[in-house]
Amino acid sequence: MVELLLEYGANINAQDESGYTLLMMTVNHYASNDILCLLLDKKADLYLKDNRGMTAFDHAREKNRSEVLIMFEAAEGKR
DSSP states (O other), rough: OOHHHHHTTOOOOOOOOOOOOOOHHHHHHHHOOOHHOOOOTOOOOSSSSOOOOOOOOHHHHTTTHHHHHHHHHHHHHHH
């Protein structure tokens, strides 16, 4: 579903009223790593900040998602 929305022009970095991006929501709700990979492949912004000033990196740290932090660091190195 995410891939289809992006294919039809959905803004991968859109933010909700709390400033959350799809990437942040995916981290916070423990969605599959396949979705995270898709978002990272499509160049989701790792550094956008929510209303609390937190980035997707910060959300991954807060949730103790070490595997996500590794994925983020790998994606960061490819950009």
